[in-house]
Amino acid sequence: MTDRQRIAVVGLGTVHDAPPGTSQRMMAAEAARLAIADAGLSISDIDGALDLRRSGGGGDRSTYSDVFTRVLGLPAQFYFTVGRGGAVAGLATAVATGFLDRGLANYVVCVGAVDDYTKAQLTKKQGQRGMAHVEKEGYWGKALGDLRAVSHHSWMASRHMAEYGTTSEQLGAIAVAQRAWACMNPEARMYGRPITIADHQASPLVAEPYHLLDISQISDGAVAFVLTTEDRARDCAQKPVYVQGQGFGEVAADLWWEKKNYTTMAVAPAKQKAFAQAGLSGVEDLDVVQLYDCFTAEVLFQLEDYGFCEKGEGGKWVEAGHTAPGGTVPLNTGGGLLSNKHLGDLTGFSEAVLQLRGQAGERQVPDCEVALTTGHGGELVSPGLCSIHTSTILGVA
Amino acid sequence: MTTETTETTERRWNKPLPNIDLDNKAFWDGLRDHQLLLWTCSTCGTQYWPKCYCIKHENEPYAQNMSWQPGSGRGKIFALNRHHWAFHPGFQDELPYIYALIELDEGPLISTTIVGKQPTDLVSAVGEPVQIVYEDYAELGFTIPRFELIDA
Ligand SMILES: [Zn+2]
Numbered sequence: 001m002t003d004r005q006r007i008a009v010v011g012l013g014t015v016h017d018a019p020p021g022t023s024q025r026m027m028a029a030e031a032a033r034l035a036i037a038d039a040g041l042s043i044s045d046i047d048g049a050l051d052l053r054r055s056g057g058g059g060d061r062s063t064y065s066d067v068f069t070r071v072l073g074l075p076a077q078f079y080f081t082v083g084r085g086g087a088v089a090g091l092a093t094a095v096a097t098g099f100l101d102r103g104l105a106n107y108v109v110c111v112g113a114v115d116d117y118t119k120a121q122l123t124k125k126q127g128q129r130g131m132a133h134v135e136k137e138g139y140w141g142k143a144l145g146d147l148r149a150v151s152h153h154s155w156m157a158s159r160h161m162a163e164y165g166t167t168s169e170q171l172g173a174i175a176v177a178q179r180a181w182a183c184m185n186p187e188a189r190m191y192g193r194p195i196t197i198a199d200h201q202a203s204p205l206v207a208e209p210y211h212l213l214d215i216s217q218i219s220d221g222a223v224a225f226v227l228t229t230e231d232r233a234r235d236c237a238q239k240p241v242y243v244q245g246q247g248f249g250e251v252a253a254d255l256w257w258e259k260k261n262y263t264t265m266a267v268a269p270a271k272q273k274a275f276a277q278a279g280l281s282g283v284e285d286l287d288v289v290q291l292y293d294c295f296t297a298e299v300l301f302q303l304e305d306y307g308f309c310e311k312g313e314g315g316k317w318v319e320a321g322h323t324a325p326g327g328t329v330p331l332n333t334g335g336g337l338l339s340n341k342h343l344g345d346l347t348g349f350s351e352a353v354l355q356l357r358g359q360a361g362e363r364q365v366p367d368c369e370v371a372l373t374t375g376h377g378g379e380l381v382s383p384g385l386c387s388i389h390t391s392t393i394l395g396v397a
Numbered sequence: 398m399t400t401e402t403t404e405t406t407e408r409r410w411n412k413p414l415p416n417i418d419l420d421n422k423a424f425w426d427g428l429r430d431h432q433l434l435l436w437t438c439s440t441c442g443t444q445y446w447p448k449c450y451c452i453k454h455e456n457e458p459y460a461q462n463m464s465w466q467p468g469s470g471r472g473k474i475f476a477l478n479r480h481h482w483a484f485h486p487g488f489q490d491e492l493p494y495i496y497a498l499i500e501l502d503e504g505p506l507i508s509t510t511i512v513g514k515q516p517t518d519l520v521s522a523v524g525e526p527v528q529i530v531y532e533d534y535a536e537l538g539f540t541i542p543r544f545e546l547i548d549a
Binding site: 126142143145154155156157158161162204208210259383 | 481
């Protein structure tokens with residue numbers, strides 16, 4: 001171990017439902033304002049800001065670029081974008097850790113905002129369906145009918161089905177379990193709307209094998225969190241949530257010859273580093289788990305890759321109810337991207353913080369001290385899939 | 398003249414245009430000649446798609462030890478889906494369409510839609526042999542690669 005201080009999450013701000021007509025930059029600024037206040041800090045304390053986006057530059061979500069800090073009046077000494085899709089929470093935490101650790105900042109606010117729902121309503125009028133985000137010009141599949149994440153992520157589900165006999169109903173079990181968690185989260189989009197496997201099977205086929213209920217929510221909203229060093233964290237208003245371990249995996253280099261990454265993710269190196277740093281011996285040491293869940297099969301792969309069950313056994317394992325409320329592994333306890341909201345890829349990270357602080361209401365996991373949060377994202381390497389995996393262990397001990 | 402071309406374009410190709418750039422222009426030229434070109438290492442013979450450096454050894458500058466060489470155009474379905482929603486109005490007429498990831502006999506993966514006889518069951522279609530068919534859009538200057546099921 002080093003003698004460096006640990007880094008802690010001290011503030012959390014979430015915008016669930018902005019008034020109609022609210023811009024992304026205003027949602028980002030508002031989430032940051034809430035997070036700073038939550039930490040018991042003032043705006044003038046914040047000397048660094050990271051803007052978390054789907055892509056690093058030139059892509060979407062550019063509408064609030066370089067302005068949310070000014071909108072809020074943050075005296076940040078640095079401000080830039082971190083963009084790797086679903087991996088942004090883990091990456092931003094690592095980047096901010098570097099600045100805090102080297103004394104380049106005392107408090108860093110990280111913010112992600114989305115207006116996908118509003119955009120989807122607009123594009124629907126133009127004859128398009130689903131999220132407004134369309135794969136970029138340079139992407140191979142665009143002319144061939146591959147226009148949305150579901151157009152290629154559903155390959156992973158079909159491949160797992162072919163290799164291991166996984167069924168659509170088993171993927172549905174993941175959606176059903178998360179919906180049950182969402183029904184204990186009043187902030188969730190699908191609060192009060194439980195579903196069954198039959199509902200999953202009856203939901204429209206979008207890109208088969210994926211039904212509509214295999215796909216994450218299209219949302220408006222924002223999440224912000226404030227990071228600082230351990231000594232400063234002790235003076236903040238909330239119980240500090242420490243970054244206990246971090247790790248990353250990247251499969252972009254493997255795509256042409258290592259074809260197993262259509263049924264696995266780059267979990268192995270990420271898990272190894274994060275668990276070792278946190279001093280965990282295995283998944284049995286985790287109290288709560290927030291796995292990135294853009295689609296149901298991603299959850300299945302991670303359950304297998306982290307070792308909650310054997311490779312290929314994920315379908316049967318989730319069918320047995322392990323991830324549902326009352327099961328052995330509290331998974332995506334706020335409802336996740338599937339049933340809560342897709343809040344700028346930070347839904348799971350924010351839920352982990354709430355659970356560790358003991359602020360998760362009816363769905364609170366008892367004695368919750370260690371959480372795993374993961375991310376999945378990155379550029380699409382033709383003809384490939386999001387390549388990065390991030391593993392972040394948060395804890396209060 | 399300009400007006401006519403535009404009308405022809407709208408009638409025959411109402412989808413996003415393919416991305417033809419510096420690295421893949423030769424590949425698209427090959428498709429126009431009805432050849433599926435693979436990026437091939439002259440040192441060890443390993444074939445890639447799209448263009449990249451050979452990972453098996455140190456390369457010459459700009460991967461000059463590699464070139465585009467014709468592949469067999471045959472492979473098998475590695476993974477697939479069936480789109481029931483059109484995410485762009487241009488694909489409405491094709492619904493439902495099978496979008497498949499093809500593992501070429503030479504090793505690389507490539508993706509496009511399956512034309513002709515359609516697989517009925519997605520799971521049993523994995524591993525089915527396929528070959529390339531060429532869909533010409535001569536007036537637009539490109540050829541779209543599609544794949545069809547063949548007998549093993
Ligand atoms: Zn070579």
